[in-house]
Amino acid sequence: xxxxxxxxxxxxxxxxxxxxxxxxxxxxxxxxxxxxxxxxxxxxxxxxxxxxxxxxxxxxxxxxxxxxxxxxxxxxxxxxxxxxxxxxxxxxxxxxxxxxxxxxxxxxxxxxxxxxxxxxxxxxxxxxxxxxxxxxxxxxxxxxxxxxxxxxxxxxxxxxxxxxxxxxxxxxxxxxxxxxxxxxxxxxxxxxxxxxxxxxxxxxxxxxxxxxxxxxxxxxx
Numbered sequence: 502x503x504x505x506x507x508x509x510x511x512x513x514x515x516x517x518x519x520x521x522x523x524x525x526x527x528x529x530x531x532x533x534x535x536x537x538x539x540x541x542x543x544x545x546x547x548x549x550x551x552x553x554x555x556x557x558x559x560x561x562x563x564x565x566x567x568x569x570x571x572x573x574x575x576x577x578x579x580x581x582x583x584x585x586x587x588x589x590x591x592x593x594x595x596x597x598x599x600x601x602x603x604x605x606x607x608x609x610x611x612x613x614x615x616x617x618x619x620x621x622x623x624x625x626x627x628x629x630x631x632x633x634x635x636x637x638x639x640x641x642x643x644x645x646x647x648x649x650x651x652x653x654x655x656x657x658x659x660x661x662x663x664x665x666x667x668x669x670x671x672x673x674x675x676x677x678x679x680x681x682x683x684x685x686x687x688x689x690x691x692x693x694x695x696x697x698x699x700x701x702x703x704x705x706x707x708x709x710x711x712x713x714x715x716x717x718x719x720x721x722x
Contacts, residue, residue, distance in 0.1 A: 502588065502589050502599055502600065502601060502602075503544045503549070503586050503588060503589055503599075503600040503601070503602055503644070504586070504589055504593060504594075504595050504596055504597040504598070504599070504600060504646060505586070505597030505598060505600045505639075505641050505644065505645055505646020505647075506586065506596045506597045506646060507584045507585065507586055507644060507645055507668060507669045508532055508533075508585055508586050508587060509529060509530045509531045509532035509585045510530060510582050510583070510584060510585065510668070510669065510670060511527050511528055511529045511530050511532065511545075511559065511582070511583050511584075511585045512527070512528045512530070512580060512581070512582055512583070513525060513526075513527060513577050513578065513579055513580065513581045513583060514526040514527060514528045514559065514579065515579060516577075516578070516579060519563075521566040521569075522563060522564060522565055522566055522569075523563070523564040523569060523574075523575070524553075524561055524562070524563050524564070525545075525550075525561065525562050525564060525574075525577075526556070526559060526560075526561045527545060527559045527560055527561070527562065527583065527585075528558050528559040529558070529559040529560065529585055530585075532585050532587070534555065534559075534560070536587075537552060537555065537560070537587065538552075538555075539552055539553065539554070539555060540552065540553075541587070541588065542587075542588040542602065543560065543562070543585060543586070543587055543588070544584075544585065544586040544587075544588075544600070544602045544644050545562070545574070545583050545584070545585060545644070546573070546574075546577075546583045546584045546643040546644050546670070546681055547572075547584070547600070547602065547604055547641055547642070547643050547644030547645075547681040547682075547683055548564075548568060548572050548574055548602060548604055548644075548681060549588075549601070549602025549603060550562035550563075550564065551563070568604075571604060571606070571607070572604045572607065572681050573607055573643075573679045573680065573681055576679060582670045582673065583670065584643055584644040584645060584669050584670055585644075586644060596646075597639070597645075597646025598639040598641075598646050598685060599686055599687075600641045600644070600646060600683060600686075601683065601686060602644075602683075603683065604681045604682065604683055605630055605633075605682055605683050605684050606626065606627040606629065606630050606682050607627070607679050607680065607681060607682065608624045608625055608626045608627065608630075608642070608679070608680050608682045609624065609625050609677065609678070609679055609680070610622055610623075610624055610674050610675065610676050610677065610678040610679075610680060611623045611624060611625050611656065611676060612676055613674060613675060613676060616660065618662075618663050619660050619661055619662050619663065620660075620661050620666060620671075621650075621658060621659065621660050621661070622658065622659045622661060622671075622674060623656055623657070623658050624642065624656065624657055624658075624659065624680065624682075625655050625656050626655050626656075626657065626682055627655070627682075628655055630682060630684055631652075631654065631655045632692075633684035633685065633688040633689065633692075634649055634652055634657050634684060635649065635652065635688070636649055636650070636651055636652050637649065637650075638685055638688070639685045640657070640682065640683070640684060640685065641681075641682065641683040641684075642659070642671075642680050642681070642682060643669075643670060643671070643680050643681050644681070645665065645669050645671065647659050647661070647665075648660075
């Protein structure tokens with residue numbers, strides 16, 4: 502598990518195709534690897550990867566065909582910047598939200614505009630993920646824990662402060678950029694809990710159902 506608070510920006514140093522899979526060598530920059538051992542997990546732009554080699558200035562990781570098919574990892578080329586975060590420990594401050602590193606889908610940056618010292622982004626999510634994205638809820642974009650400011654259909658808006666722009670890859674985002682998206686795991690569990698007889702709740706979540714399952718109190722109580 503991760504928090505979505507980026508610890509460093511690294512660089513793709515090498516791509517080594519291996520049949521239908523890929524091995525990446527990632528230079529980790531200022532990320533402290535002193536407590537990392539082989540087999541540990543590191544999130545690379547939101548994708549949980551396992552360190553299989555530790556050459557000193559970074560790590561190597563294998564990327565499966567499944568991961569290549571459902572994330573932007575396959576788009577990355579040598580020299581591209583990536584967001585890095587080590588797996589959390591029992592003593593880690595949970596400054597963002599719980600992130601699994603298992604990407605749910607790929608979105609697209611539609612718009613970028615300045616707003617004072619911040620930047621506002623509009624991102625379009627895949628249709629199947631839109632129901633999990635809520636105003637003032639959490640979402641993980643390329644490994645970054647962010648708060649959703651507004652939602653309209655499949656499109657959600659983010660307000661990114663200068664620190665996040667400087668310390669992650671978001672400062673380089675432009676319209677057309679593809680991004681890894683992971684929705685809030687709590688939204689997924691809530692949907693499952695509300696499902697009737699193991700079937701997806703889909704659009705059938707109502708105030709009455711929420712009260713029946715104990716998520717809302719009857720008015721006046």
